[in-house]
Amino acid sequence: MRILLVSANRERQPQPVFPIGISYVARALEPDHEVRLADVLIEGLDGLARTIDDFAPDLVGLSLRNVDDTRPDGHTQIAGYREVAARIRQGTRAPLVLGGSAYTLFPDRYLLELGADFGIAGEGEHLRLLADALASGRDPDQARGGLGIPGLHRPGRPGVPTVPWQGPVGHAVAADRLLDAYRTVGGMLNVQTKRGCSMRCCYCTYPTIEGRRIRNHASDGLVDEVARLVAQGTRFLFFVDSVFNLDLDHTARMAEEMIRRDLRVSWAGYFAPNRLTPDYARLLRRAGLTHAEFGTESLCDPVLKAYGKPFTVEDVRAAHDALGQAGVHRAHFLIIAGPGETQATVEDTIAVSRTLPDTVFFPFVTMRIYPGTPLHRQAVAEGVIAADDPLFDPVFYRSRDVPPDWLDARMRQEGADRPNWVLDESLDRMAALVARLHARGRIGPLWELLARP
Ligand code: B12
Ligand code: SF4
Structure with missing residues (x-):
């Protein structure tokens, strides 16, 4: 066909x-x-x-x-x-x-x-x-x-439940022309090392999309894939796993093989701010990791717990330091005003964020509610949405204990004080800057340019 x-x-x-x-x-x-x-x-x-x-x-x-x-x-x-x-x-x-x-x-x-x-x-x-x-x-x-x-x-029929795919996984030969096109628009090329996430963070869609069971892609095939992309001229890759450091052994084996083959490519990935020892961080850096994006979401323990995150602020600090000492750029994504947030917890997050050195924060205010998530069930139980709301048009959960006007002013004040506290309204400007720098031959996400406290 x-x-x-x-x-x-x-x-x-x-x-x-x-x-x-x-x-x-x-x-x-x-x-x-x-x-x-x-x-x-x-x-x-x-x-x-x-x-x-x-x-x-x-x-x-x-x-x-x-x-x-x-x-x-x-x-x-x-x-x-x-x-x-x-x-x-x-x-x-x-x-x-x-x-x-x-x-x-x-x-x-x-x-x-x-x-x-x-x-x-x-x-x-x-x-x-x-x-x-x-x-x-x-x-x-x-x-x-x-x-x-x-x-x-199919229209009008019940869907068939999915099961894990058992065959080959990776880029197609038919993709070569398009891969070339992205190398020239400064876009990042990408590779996946595994599918699935077994965690239960309250808002997250990833287990719906990829499943809960972790399935690693074979590490020798993965490094062949990276080698092929590098041989074609790729200088920057994003490892698109939901959480790169969910399986330390598998990713460490892959990193060792990248070092052994001397693959000169810089790369980024999403990390959970835990399970990150200094040795592992140094290994990844030697294999080319330059940018780590942490799904941190809050810097206040009770809020992390309410969000269902499997780590504490102490873990965040340790992971941040491990990658920092290895020489990796770090960014933290935050979700402000989700379940359990209060004015006091917002202040806690801001205060702790000021103590994490050399990094960028992307604070998103409110939490998008997706079907089938724990947040969905909570929002229905609290009467925030109707049980039959399809949620296709975005609906956002906002803690009732954080007054919107106060939060808006507080976020702006922080953004005005610190270039590394990057608010929604700055994202368009940042994307334009990144596009200009890519056009001049710079590579990567480039958010480290904002990483001054
Ligand atoms: C890595 C990632 C990023 C990285 C991408 C880096 C890179 N260079 O690739 C970055 C940080 C840049 C990013 C940015 C954004 N992302 Co993002 N990202 C992801 C993530 C974690 C993985 C995506 C991925 O590559 N998966 C691996 C590939 C192989 O899987 P896939 O594309 O889904 O394809 C599989 C199936 O979907 C299916 N499939 C795909 N196409 C087709 C076609 C047919 C015909 C068929 C049958 C099947 C099929 O088969 C594929 C193989 O199994 C997903 C979450 C997730 N776990 O899926 C979010 C996700 C895709 N992102 C999302 C969003 C919203 C964004 C942003 C808009 C966020 C923002 N406000 O900035 C931007 C948009 C960027 C853009 N230009 O489009 C959403 C999209 C859904 C939604 N909620 O709207 C997701 C699902 C996360 C979420 N919140 O739910 N993202
Ligand atoms: S937020 Fe990250 S760790 Fe939590 S369920 Fe989603 S992918 Fe897994």
């Missing part, structure tokens, strides 16, 4: 990100199916229309990454996605399959909104089974002895 996989994501903030989802899905389809990748951010809607004409696909997969930008005054992506789906429908009668993280969070809603034929929630590599069934004229519902295709959704 000729299968066109399209990335609908046009978000450029904080920087353009390579559409790893369609590349990984394509890998599962190669070489038995002929695959082409298209990216609306790179080629625009007219480019997409030309690709459809030229390739004449038998099946089109559309990747939906972001639902919105998770900011209370931000924007949702649905209008842009409608435009892309309409362009696809104009150009071809091939069946349309949806997938991606945004799709997985709201599968039936997106099927309806975009009038698609199928969707695959969770790991999209299972598209392989759908393509095989369609190519041979078999009923997709009869796949796997009648269990159906993992994650498959």
Whole structure:
């Protein structure tokens, strides 16, 4: 079958990100199916229309990454996605399959909104089974002895539960052209070392998207992947795991192999501020880690507990120091005014943040409520939302013990005092600065430029 996989994501903030989802899905389809990748951010809607004409696909997969930008005054992506789906429908009668993280969070809603034929929630590599069934004229519902295709959704029918993908994982050969394009727009290339997170932070969607069971990708294949990207000219990578340091042994083995092969590439990842010994930090630095983004969320123990975070402020400090001493840039993401927050706990977080050296804070005020999370259940129980609110249009939880006007003024005051306390309204300016620096050949997230207290 000729299968066109399209990335609908046009978000450029904080920087353009390579559409790893369609590349990984394509890998599962190669070489038995002929695959082409298209990216609306790179080629625009007219480019997409030309690709459809030229390739004449038998099946089109559309990747939906972001639902919105998770900011209370931000924007949702649905209008842009409608435009892309309409362009696809104009150009071809091939069946349309949806997938991606945004799709997985709201599968039936997106099927309806975009009038698609199928969707695959969770790991999209299972598209392989759908393509095989369609190519041979078999009923997709009869796949796997009648269990159906993992994650498959069709309009008006119940979805099939997903299961972990067992086949190969990684970038497709078909992605090489697009990888090149991202190297030139300063966007970061990316690699995943594992899927799944077993933690239960109250607001988090990641276990819904990737599952709770941790599945490591084989470390030799991973380092081959990194080596291939480096040989192609990649200078910066983001390891896109939900939490890079969830499995210390696996990631340490990978880092050792990167050092042994002398792969000269800088990289970043998301870290939990715990499980981070000085030895591990030094190893990662030697393997090329330059930027660590911590999902810290609060610097006050009772609030960390209410958010369901599996660490304390003391752990944060130790992790911060371990990476700092190893020479790694650090940023902390915070969520202010979630469950359990009060004026006093906000002050605690601010006070502790002032004592963490050489770092940047990204404080987000209020917490986006996603379906199926502990926060969702709490918000229904507290009467913040109705039980049947679909939550597709963003709704944010705000602690009643933090007066909005007071918090707004307090955040602004802190932002005015400290360039490393980066408020929502500064993010656009920061993204513009980063884009200018990328155009001049700088690489990486570059938030360390703000890391003065
Ligand atoms: C790493 C990451 C980042 C990094 C990316 C770095 C990089 N260079 O890649 C950074 C920090 C830059 C980032 C930024 C943002 N991110 Co982010 N990010 C992630 C994270 C943790 C992993 C994404 C990833 O690459 N996964 C690995 C790939 C392989 O998985 P995947 O893309 O989901 O693809 C799989 C399936 O979805 C499916 N699939 C994908 N496409 C298709 C297509 C078809 C046809 C099919 C069938 C299946 C399919 O199959 C794939 C393989 O299994 C996710 C959370 C998560 N755990 O998913 C959030 C996530 C994707 N981000 C999110 C958001 C909101 C953002 C920002 C808007 C935040 C902000 N306000 O700045 C920006 C937008 C950036 C942009 N330009 O688009 C949301 C999106 C959903 C939502 N809530 O709206 C997520 C899900 C987190 C969340 N809060 O829920 N992000
Ligand atoms: S916030 Fe991080 S540690 Fe917590 S559940 Fe989500 S991915 Fe796991």
